Amino acid sequence: MMHWQAALSGIWQSPYLGLLLTLMSFQAGLVLFKRSGSKPWLHPVLVSAASLCAIILLTDLSYERYFESANFLNQILGPVIVALAIPLYENINLLKRYWFAFVVSNVVGGGVTIFMAVAIVYLGQGSDVSVNTMWTKSITTAIAIDLAPGIGGVAALAAALVMFTGVFGAMIAPSLLRLFRINHAAAQGTALGVCAHAVGTARALEMGSVQGAFAALSMCFMALLCALLLPFMLS
Amino acid sequence: MLNGFIILLIFFLIGEFIANLFAWPIPGSVMGMLVLFIFLIARSGIPKSIKHSSETLLPYLPLFIVPASVGIVGHLYLLQQDGLIIVLAMIASLVVGIPLCGWLMQKILAWQAK
Known part of the structure; x- marks a missing residue:
């Protein structure tokens, strides 16, 4: 007896989901950006943020839950700005x-x-x-x-x-x-x-x-x- | 990598500390960047560990701004309300700003060369 539904919803509810989605959409954006010959309007941040917005608007993933999961990336921003x-x-x-x-x-x-x-x-x-x-x-x-x-x-x-x-x-x-x-x-x-x-x-x-x-x-x-x-x- | 990152974090916290100490409304990150910049000038060189960490981390700077950018989903009403005028303002200020900046710099350099 396998519990498909419980296992899948476990992934969807995982605290790592937002992080994974961010990394995946950004990586996809990078590839798209390079393939396009660096078209400014295909900037990876734009592609990544737009697809994440779409996911949040279309599914029951809330921004709060997303941000909690991706917060790790946001927190590194401070010391990385220092590196500028x-x-x-x-x-x-x-x-x-x-x-x-x-x-x-x-x-x-x-x-x-x-x-x-x-x-x-x-x-x-x-x-x-x-x-x-x-x-x-x-x-x-x-x-x-x-x-x-x-x-x-x-x-x-x-x-x-x-x-x-x-x-x-x-x-x-x-x-x-x-x-x-x-x-x-x-x-x-x-x-x-x-x-x-x-x-x-x-x-x-x-x-x-x-x-x-x-x-x-x-x-x-x-x-x-x-x-x-x-x-x-x-x- | 780790050593450099520790140093960056320390400068970040020094920046927060200074901003809080004088109750300046400046972000700690910017203050930390300024302090590190002054430190590099005083030392007249970049320590290897910091250089290594910054070369590893800076290419990912765009990735680190994604989570905050996605926050726009909570402010779509702002775009609905002011989107048009904002886009108009951005385009107008770009069309004036880009030539103005370049022209000023080019004029001053030509004038100095005389």
Whole structure:
């Protein structure tokens, strides 16, 4: 006598289910991403999160039960963000010649995109939560998630916003840069890093190593700047 | 791997400690990153163990943000309500922001070269 039903529901109720589903969907997303030739809109996070959302909406697996099971991954995020200091340190000597132009374009360019985005949602009568979350749009996802609740926003919405700018930014940046005749490698990388974070940095690396390094630098710089200033400005 | 991860965790907790000590609303992770960055500058080099751990962990950074991203299922009403204006704001700010950042940097570099 075998207990198929009990055994199967044991798997479905297992505290490891969420972890397994996350790892599997992410791995599938990675394969899909590589097969597609790194199309930004097939970013593994997007594919993985979308399929997990679908599973949660369509089955009786609740987000709470899912998150409890996948929380292990979420908890590692803190120390891994700390590790971002290493690529920042490794690329810092690139700034010796360019630091003034770099800081100005990050602060002014980044500031303009952030204020513009916040202002549009505010004037468009978006809810307070949405307006608050918009402030995180130029911070790399991991840090945006950490920061959003402290400034009256929602972590998951921050993740969605940042993914959107990242993916969309990486898609339109090359044509925009061509249109405005921005051909300096460091300038191209900086534009991608400020506006499109990690997805933009991946795209910048395809354009060249200088672009990639400057994109990574501005991603870290913007994240640090926003994470250090925004909580004081907004709370 | 383990040694480096222990050091990263310690810096993370130092970051939390500093943020709490001064009651700064900054995430401990960001504070920890800043402290580690200053430590690396002071030491003028990256300890092997930290380098090894970061090279192992950082490629998986996107994986670690998945669980929090999935939280959007609990906030679908926000997207229903504000989704359109948010998308509009994102696109507009990108179309202005990308050329502006690149143009500024390129202009300043050209001006400095003179």
